[in-house]
Amino acid sequence: MNSAARSPSAGARSPSAPARSPTARIRLDYDERRRQILDCAAALLAERPYGEVAMEDVARAAGVTRGLLHHYFGTKRDLYLELTKDMLRAIPVQVPECAAATTPEERLSDSVDRWLETIWRNREMWLATVGGAGLGRDPEAERIWDRARDISVDSMIGVLGLASPGEASPALRGLLRSYGAFAENATREWLAHKRFTRQQMHTMLTETLLRLVEDVLPAMTRPATTSR
Amino acid sequence: MNSAARSPSAGARSPSAPARSPTARIRLDYDERRRQILDCAAALLAERPYGEVAMEDVARAAGVTRGLLHHYFGTKRDLYLELTKDMLRAIPVQVPECAAATTPEERLSDSVDRWLETIWRNREMWLATVGGAGLGRDPEAERIWDRARDISVDSMIGVLGLASPGEASPALRGLLRSYGAFAENATREWLAHKRFTRQQMHTMLTETLLRLVEDVLPAMTRPATTSR
DNA sequence: CTAGGCTATTGGCGATCCGCCAATAGTTCC
DNA sequence: GGAACTATTGGCGGATCGCCAATAGCCTAG
Numbered sequence: 001m002n003s004a005a006r007s008p009s010a011g012a013r014s015p016s017a018p019a020r021s022p023t024a025r026i027r028l029d030y031d032e033r034r035r036q037i038l039d040c041a042a043a044l045l046a047e048r049p050y051g052e053v054a055m056e057d058v059a060r061a062a063g064v065t066r067g068l069l070h071h072y073f074g075t076k077r078d079l080y081l082e083l084t085k086d087m088l089r090a091i092p093v094q095v096p097e098c099a100a101a102t103t104p105e106e107r108l109s110d111s112v113d114r115w116l117e118t119i120w121r122n123r124e125m126w127l128a129t130v131g132g133a134g135l136g137r138d139p140e141a142e143r144i145w146d147r148a149r150d151i152s153v154d155s156m157i158g159v160l161g162l163a164s165p166g167e168a169s170p171a172l173r174g175l176l177r178s179y180g181a182f183a184e185n186a187t188r189e190w191l192a193h194k195r196f197t198r199q200q201m202h203t204m205l206t207e208t209l210l211r212l213v214e215d216v217l218p219a220m221t222r223p224a225t226t227s228r
Numbered sequence: 229m230n231s232a233a234r235s236p237s238a239g240a241r242s243p244s245a246p247a248r249s250p251t252a253r254i255r256l257d258y259d260e261r262r263r264q265i266l267d268c269a270a271a272l273l274a275e276r277p278y279g280e281v282a283m284e285d286v287a288r289a290a291g292v293t294r295g296l297l298h299h300y301f302g303t304k305r306d307l308y309l310e311l312t313k314d315m316l317r318a319i320p321v322q323v324p325e326c327a328a329a330t331t332p333e334e335r336l337s338d339s340v341d342r343w344l345e346t347i348w349r350n351r352e353m354w355l356a357t358v359g360g361a362g363l364g365r366d367p368e369a370e371r372i373w374d375r376a377r378d379i380s381v382d383s384m385i386g387v388l389g390l391a392s393p394g395e396a397s398p399a400l401r402g403l404l405r406s407y408g409a410f411a412e413n414a415t416r417e418w419l420a421h422k423r424f425t426r427q428q429m430h431t432m433l434t435e436t437l438l439r440l441v442e443d444v445l446p447a448m449t450r451p452a453t454t455s456r
Numbered sequence: 457c458t459a460g461g462c463t464a465t466t467g468g469c470g471a472t473c474c475g476c477c478a479a480t481a482g483t484t485c486c
Numbered sequence: 487g488g489a490a491c492t493a494t495t496g497g498c499g500g501a502t503c504g505c506c507a508a509t510a511g512c513c514t515a516g
Contacts, residue, residue: 027482027493049366051279054473065495070475138277174414174423175432181413186406195402200448204403207447211439219435220428255464255511282502293466298504 026063034072037062041083045128050080081140087129088148091118104160105210111159112205116198123191130184149180160213171220172213179212254291262300265290269311273356278308309368315357316376319346332388333438339387340433344426351419358412377408388441399448400441407440 028036040061044053055076059066073079102110119126153176157168183205189195196204256264268289272281283304287294301307330338347354381404385396411433417423424432 025481025494030493033493055475056473064493066474067476067496068494070477071494074475076474170423171428174417177417178410178414178432182406182410185409186402189402189405195398200399203448204406204444207444208440211443212436215439216432216435220431253465253509253511258464261464283504284502292464294503295467295505296465298506299465302504304503 033064033068037064037069037072037079038083038086041079042087042125042128045080045083046124055079077138077140081138081144083125084129084141084144087122087125088144090122090125091115105206107159108206108209109202111155112202116201116205119187119191120198127188127191130188149177152180153177156209160209162213169221172217175212175217175220179209182208261292261296265292265297265300265307266311266314269307270315270353270356273308273311274352283307305366305368309366309372311353312357312369312372315350315353316372318350318353319343333434335387336434336437337430339383340430344429344433347415347419348426355416355419358416377405380408381405384437388437390441397449400445403440403445403448407437410436 037058041053041058044057044061055066055069058079059069062069069079073082150173153168153173156176156179157163157172162168162172186196186201186204190198190201265286269281269286272285272289283294283297286307287297290297297307301310378401381396381401384404384407385391385400390396390400414424414429414432418426418429
């Protein structure tokens with residue numbers, strides 16, 4: 001645009017320079033910078049939707065320029081997907097395996113507890129990705145989420161000792177995936193609006209899952225009518 | 229633009245072109261045009277995400293120019309919100325009230341059935357809005373959805389005869405809202421991936437809601453531990 | 457049947473943001 | 487101290503959005 005008004009001296013850069021030397025170019029290690037950018041992006045995406053967070057904003061928050069973001073992550077969409085993957089890596093769906101001789105209910109309770117703990121520690125990043133800032137229905141994003149959800153489903157099946165991973169019926173998998181949506185919504189209301197206590201979250205998540213697999217699933221797979 | 233398009237060889241426009249002359253400026257009634265634009269937007273948003281549908285695309289699909297879209301709806305975001313409101317209007321959360329003397333289970337079954345029927349008839353628009361093309365975490369959109377979900381929650385409370393609308397506990401409302409997310413996910417898998425049959429949908433939705441209010445809710449509101 | 461007004465519709469201007477890449481400047485190692 | 491290495495910058499070009507003055511269908515009065 002208006003590249004005019006560049007005096008020959010070419011000094012006097014942006015007046016809003018940080019307290020350091022005005023043109024300090026701070027050089028970080030690859031992984032450090034990468035992490036910092038991801039954190040800044042998470043913070044911004046946790047408070048307003050994807051479409052309203054400009055790359056420029058993320059860059060400014062990280063104290064770098066837009067070009068660097070593209071250098072590290074490629075597209076804005078790529079940055080978002082990277083953030084998603086990163087979050088899914090940080091919240092590895094609960095692996096139970098506490099002790100061998102326990103009831104499924106105990107394992108489930110433990111598993112849910114651990115999961116809530118992890119979510120709570122990463123709540124900002126969770127809200128930035130799962131919580132809905134998303135870019136919606138992107139095939140790649142959907143693929144990532146689908147895989148994560150399938151892993152989560154496998155984990156649930158394992159915790160409850162329902163079936164060998166390969167043998168679960170489509171109905172069961174679908175049911176558990178929908179339970180995942182249920183849990184996500186409850187978590188969002190817990191984190192963003194404090195509509196549940198953590199105690200309530202725990203009870204709700206465990207009890208609901210048990211009811212689904214013990215009562216709802218049999219009713220679904222029973223082929224005959226009698227839906228009541 | 230192409231004002232010379234009447235030459236014989238220059239025919240063969242898009243096969244779906246209207247029977248009018250190529251450059252005809254077709255003037256429609258306000259409501260007609262509005263509805264047509266909304267339908268075109270729904271069709272496009274049903275197959276790819278919000279960010280990848282340009283206003284230009286919607287305009288071309290509707291056979292008009294971009295400017296007209298802004299004239300009718302203002303911002304792109306406004307258009308999307310309008311579409312959402314429109315969809316929520318078209319799918320008025322099931323009003324049961326079938327007959328007076330029925331059991332809650334029967335009313336619920338009926339209500340779910342009616343809801344599934346409506347969704348199926350409007351599946352394209354449903355997928356375009358609920359189904360996830362969304363713009364994510366927009367405050368206005370969230371407000372719209374929240375109101376719709378609250379109405380839906382009231383409806384469920386009414387169908388099951390649980391409490392007078394004003395007296396429902398926050399826990400109940402939150403639980404039912406999360407059930408809404410459960411139902412939405414199941415519906416998406418049903419419509420977009422055919423992972424459930426309609427029969428299964430019906431059973432799953434009714435049975436789950438009953439289990440939630442009869443078993444899970446009491447466990448949540450019971451203050452003591454014993455979540456086992 | 458023509459003139460004139462009403463308003464649906466157009467076309468294009470300015471601004472914002474994204475994607476990229478050649479040039480620049482810290483950092484390290486010899 | 488100099489040279490190689492690479493993190494970082496700055497800006498160009500393209501796509502899209504938001505808007506508004508000008509245009510042109512359609513309807514009614516005379």
